[in-house]
Amino acid sequence: SQKIEQNSEALNIQEGKTATLTCNYTNYSPAYLQWYRQDPGRGPVFLLLIRENEKEKRKERLKVTFDTTLKQSLFHITASQPADSATYLCALANTGGFKTIFGAGTRLFVKA
Amino acid sequence: DAGVIQSPRHEVTEMGQEVTLRCKPISGHDYLFWYRQTMMRGLELLIYFNNNVPIDDSGMPEDRFSAKMPNASFSTLKIQPSEPRDSAVYFCASSLGTGDQPQHFGDGTRLSIL
Numbered sequence: 511s512q513k514i515e516q517n518s519e520a521l522n523i524q525e526g527k528t529a530t531l532t533c534n535y536t537n538y539s540p541a542y543l544q545w546y547r548q549d550p551g552r553g554p555v556f557l558l559l560i561r562e563n564e565k566e567k568r569k570e571r572l573k574v575t576f577d578t579t580l581k582q583s584l585f586h587i588t589a590s591q592p593a594d595s596a597t598y599l600c601a602l603a604n605t606g607g608f609k610t611i612f613g614a615g616t617r618l619f620v621k622a
Numbered sequence: 623d624a625g626v627i628q629s630p631r632h633e634v635t636e637m638g639q640e641v642t643l644r645c646k647p648i649s650g651h652d653y654l655f656w657y658r659q660t661m662m663r664g665l666e667l668l669i670y671f672n673n674n675v676p677i678d679d680s681g682m683p684e685d686r687f688s689a690k691m692p693n694a695s696f697s698t699l700k701i702q703p704s705e706p707r708d709s710a711v712y713f714c715a716s717s718l719g720t721g722d723q724p725q726h727f728g729d730g731t732r733l734s735i736l
Contacts, residue, residue: 541721541722542721542722544724551729551730552729552730553626553713553715553727553728553729553730554665554713554725554727555727556724556725556726559722559724561722599665603720603721603722604720604721605720605721605722606721608720608721609667609670609678609681610655610667610720610721610725611667612657612664612665613664614664614665615664615665
Protein backbone atom coordinates (compact mmCIF):
# COMPACT_ATOMS: atom_id res chain seq x y z
CA SER A 511 0.00 0.00 0.00
CA GLN A 512 1.01 3.63 -0.42
CA LYS A 513 3.13 4.97 2.38
CA ILE A 514 4.61 8.35 3.29
CA GLU A 515 7.27 8.71 5.94
CA GLN A 516 8.27 11.93 7.63
CA ASN A 517 10.59 12.24 10.61
CA SER A 518 8.43 11.41 13.59
CA GLU A 519 10.87 13.03 15.98
CA ALA A 520 10.73 16.77 16.40
CA LEU A 521 13.45 18.85 14.83
CA ASN A 522 15.07 21.43 17.08
CA ILE A 523 17.29 24.07 15.54
CA GLN A 524 18.76 27.44 16.42
CA GLU A 525 17.42 30.64 14.93
CA GLY A 526 19.25 31.61 11.77
CA LYS A 527 20.13 28.05 10.79
CA THR A 528 18.64 26.09 7.90
CA ALA A 529 15.96 23.54 8.77
CA THR A 530 15.75 20.48 6.52
CA LEU A 531 12.74 18.19 6.66
CA THR A 532 12.47 14.89 4.81
CA CYS A 533 9.54 13.18 3.10
CA ASN A 534 9.97 9.65 1.77
CA TYR A 535 7.33 7.63 -0.01
CA THR A 536 6.79 4.11 -1.35
CA ASN A 537 4.36 2.37 -3.68
CA TYR A 538 3.30 5.62 -5.31
CA SER A 539 4.25 7.68 -8.33
CA PRO A 540 2.94 11.15 -7.59
CA ALA A 541 2.70 13.76 -10.27
CA TYR A 542 2.81 16.46 -7.60
CA LEU A 543 4.18 16.83 -4.13
CA GLN A 544 2.84 19.50 -1.80
CA TRP A 545 4.05 20.90 1.50
CA TYR A 546 1.77 22.34 4.16
CA ARG A 547 2.30 24.05 7.49
CA GLN A 548 0.05 23.35 10.48
CA ASP A 549 -0.04 25.39 13.67
CA PRO A 550 -1.63 24.04 16.88
CA GLY A 551 -5.40 24.25 16.77
CA ARG A 552 -5.45 25.29 13.11
CA GLY A 553 -5.89 23.58 9.77
CA PRO A 554 -2.97 22.91 7.41
CA VAL A 555 -1.94 25.81 5.21
CA PHE A 556 -0.51 25.24 1.74
CA LEU A 557 3.09 26.37 1.20
CA LEU A 558 4.56 24.94 -1.99
CA LEU A 559 3.87 22.51 -4.81
CA ILE A 560 6.48 20.80 -6.95
CA ARG A 561 5.81 18.71 -10.06
CA GLU A 562 7.44 15.41 -10.88
CA ASN A 563 9.42 16.97 -13.73
CA GLU A 564 10.81 19.71 -11.49
CA LYS A 565 13.90 19.14 -9.40
CA GLU A 566 13.66 22.21 -7.20
CA LYS A 567 11.24 24.99 -6.30
CA ARG A 568 11.84 28.12 -4.26
CA LYS A 569 9.62 30.63 -2.54
CA GLU A 570 11.23 33.30 -0.38
CA ARG A 571 13.10 31.40 2.39
CA LEU A 572 11.60 28.04 1.39
CA LYS A 573 13.11 25.49 -0.97
CA VAL A 574 11.72 22.12 -1.98
CA THR A 575 13.46 19.37 -3.90
CA PHE A 576 11.83 16.33 -5.49
CA ASP A 577 13.80 13.21 -6.41
CA THR A 578 11.49 10.69 -8.09
CA THR A 579 14.29 8.12 -8.29
CA LEU A 580 14.95 8.20 -4.56
CA LYS A 581 11.22 8.77 -3.92
CA GLN A 582 12.09 11.63 -1.64
CA SER A 583 11.41 15.30 -1.13
CA LEU A 584 13.45 17.66 1.02
CA PHE A 585 11.98 20.85 2.46
CA HIS A 586 14.39 23.58 3.51
CA ILE A 587 13.76 26.75 5.52
CA THR A 588 16.75 29.05 5.39
CA ALA A 589 17.48 31.71 8.02
CA SER A 590 14.92 30.07 10.27
CA GLN A 591 12.97 32.14 12.79
CA PRO A 592 11.01 31.20 15.93
CA ALA A 593 7.84 32.01 13.95
CA ASP A 594 8.67 29.08 11.67
CA SER A 595 7.97 26.70 14.56
CA ALA A 596 5.10 24.48 13.45
CA THR A 597 4.32 21.03 12.06
CA TYR A 598 5.10 20.56 8.39
CA LEU A 599 3.19 18.01 6.33
CA CYS A 600 4.05 16.64 2.94
CA ALA A 601 1.34 15.38 0.61
CA LEU A 602 1.43 13.27 -2.52
CA ALA A 603 -1.04 14.12 -5.22
CA ASN A 604 -2.06 12.99 -8.66
CA THR A 605 -4.66 13.73 -11.27
CA GLY A 606 -7.14 11.26 -12.65
CA GLY A 607 -9.17 10.85 -9.50
CA PHE A 608 -6.37 9.76 -7.20
CA LYS A 609 -6.59 10.86 -3.60
CA THR A 610 -4.10 13.24 -2.06
CA ILE A 611 -2.24 11.42 0.71
CA PHE A 612 -0.72 13.27 3.65
CA GLY A 613 2.25 12.34 5.77
CA ALA A 614 2.03 12.48 9.56
CA GLY A 615 4.16 15.62 9.69
CA THR A 616 7.37 16.73 11.36
CA ARG A 617 7.32 19.14 14.27
CA LEU A 618 9.88 21.94 13.96
CA PHE A 619 11.04 24.05 16.89
CA VAL A 620 13.23 27.08 16.21
CA LYS A 621 14.93 28.46 19.30
CA ALA A 622 15.79 32.13 19.63
CA ASP B 623 -12.00 36.63 1.01
CA ALA B 624 -13.44 34.20 3.56
CA GLY B 625 -11.73 30.86 3.89
CA VAL B 626 -13.31 27.49 4.62
CA ILE B 627 -15.64 27.82 7.57
CA GLN B 628 -16.37 24.92 9.89
CA SER B 629 -18.76 24.66 12.80
CA PRO B 630 -18.77 23.95 15.60
CA ARG B 631 -15.13 24.42 16.60
CA HIS B 632 -15.54 22.10 19.55
CA GLU B 633 -18.10 19.40 20.28
CA VAL B 634 -18.34 17.27 23.37
CA THR B 635 -21.10 14.70 23.51
CA GLU B 636 -21.90 11.36 24.99
CA MET B 637 -21.53 8.04 23.29
CA GLY B 638 -24.55 7.08 21.22
CA GLN B 639 -25.54 10.64 20.36
CA GLU B 640 -25.77 11.94 16.82
CA VAL B 641 -23.08 14.42 15.81
CA THR B 642 -23.31 16.77 12.83
CA LEU B 643 -20.32 18.73 11.59
CA ARG B 644 -20.77 21.54 9.09
CA CYS B 645 -18.62 23.09 6.42
CA LYS B 646 -18.86 26.05 4.07
CA PRO B 647 -16.23 25.82 1.31
CA ILE B 648 -14.59 28.71 -0.50
CA SER B 649 -16.90 30.08 -3.17
CA GLY B 650 -16.01 28.79 -6.62
CA HIS B 651 -14.17 25.71 -5.41
CA ASP B 652 -15.50 22.58 -7.09
CA TYR B 653 -13.95 20.08 -4.71
CA LEU B 654 -14.70 19.50 -1.05
CA PHE B 655 -12.86 17.10 1.23
CA TRP B 656 -13.52 15.76 4.72
CA TYR B 657 -10.51 14.60 6.75
CA ARG B 658 -10.00 13.18 10.22
CA GLN B 659 -6.77 13.83 12.15
CA THR B 660 -5.52 11.83 15.11
CA MET B 661 -2.10 11.44 16.69
CA MET B 662 -2.04 7.76 15.79
CA ARG B 663 -3.19 7.91 12.17
CA GLY B 664 -2.42 11.46 11.08
CA LEU B 665 -4.62 13.13 8.48
CA GLU B 666 -6.95 10.65 6.79
CA LEU B 667 -9.26 11.43 3.88
CA LEU B 668 -12.80 10.31 4.64
CA ILE B 669 -14.68 11.42 1.54
CA TYR B 670 -14.51 13.99 -1.22
CA PHE B 671 -17.05 15.64 -3.49
CA ASN B 672 -16.78 17.15 -6.95
CA ASN B 673 -19.56 19.54 -7.93
CA ASN B 674 -21.61 18.33 -4.96
CA VAL B 675 -21.35 14.66 -6.01
CA PRO B 676 -19.51 12.18 -3.75
CA ILE B 677 -16.58 10.76 -5.72
CA ASP B 678 -14.68 8.62 -3.25
CA ASP B 679 -15.99 7.58 0.14
CA SER B 680 -13.63 4.66 0.65
CA GLY B 681 -12.15 6.37 3.69
CA MET B 682 -15.41 6.51 5.60
CA PRO B 683 -14.83 4.20 8.56
CA GLU B 684 -18.20 2.52 8.67
CA ASP B 685 -21.89 2.98 8.12
CA ARG B 686 -22.18 5.20 11.16
CA PHE B 687 -20.56 7.95 9.10
CA SER B 688 -22.38 9.78 6.34
CA ALA B 689 -21.70 12.96 4.39
CA LYS B 690 -23.85 15.14 2.20
CA MET B 691 -23.38 18.18 0.04
CA PRO B 692 -26.82 19.54 -0.82
CA ASN B 693 -25.41 22.58 -2.63
CA ALA B 694 -22.11 24.17 -3.58
CA SER B 695 -21.84 26.18 -0.38
CA PHE B 696 -22.62 23.64 2.31
CA SER B 697 -21.64 20.16 3.42
CA THR B 698 -22.27 18.04 6.51
CA LEU B 699 -20.55 15.07 8.07
CA LYS B 700 -22.77 13.07 10.38
CA ILE B 701 -21.89 10.35 12.87
CA GLN B 702 -24.74 8.28 14.25
CA PRO B 703 -24.37 6.72 16.73
CA SER B 704 -21.13 8.22 17.95
CA GLU B 705 -18.48 6.19 19.78
CA PRO B 706 -15.45 7.24 21.90
CA ARG B 707 -13.07 6.06 19.14
CA ASP B 708 -14.55 8.74 16.86
CA SER B 709 -12.87 11.40 18.99
CA ALA B 710 -10.55 13.36 16.70
CA VAL B 711 -10.21 16.65 14.88
CA TYR B 712 -12.28 16.73 11.70
CA PHE B 713 -11.21 19.03 8.90
CA CYS B 714 -13.01 20.22 5.83
CA ALA B 715 -11.02 21.47 2.85
CA SER B 716 -11.88 22.82 -0.57
CA SER B 717 -9.96 23.29 -3.79
CA LEU B 718 -10.26 24.22 -7.44
CA GLY B 719 -9.15 20.75 -8.49
CA THR B 720 -7.10 17.75 -7.51
CA GLY B 721 -3.43 17.10 -7.99
CA ASP B 722 -1.87 20.41 -8.85
CA GLN B 723 -4.30 22.52 -6.87
CA PRO B 724 -3.70 23.30 -3.21
CA GLN B 725 -6.32 22.40 -0.66
CA HIS B 726 -7.62 25.13 1.62
CA PHE B 727 -8.47 23.85 5.07
CA GLY B 728 -10.84 25.10 7.72
CA ASP B 729 -9.70 25.23 11.34
CA GLY B 730 -11.44 21.98 12.15
CA THR B 731 -13.92 20.64 14.66
CA ARG B 732 -12.42 19.05 17.75
CA LEU B 733 -14.79 16.22 18.61
CA SER B 734 -14.78 14.46 21.95
CA ILE B 735 -17.09 11.50 22.54
CA LEU B 736 -17.39 10.58 26.21
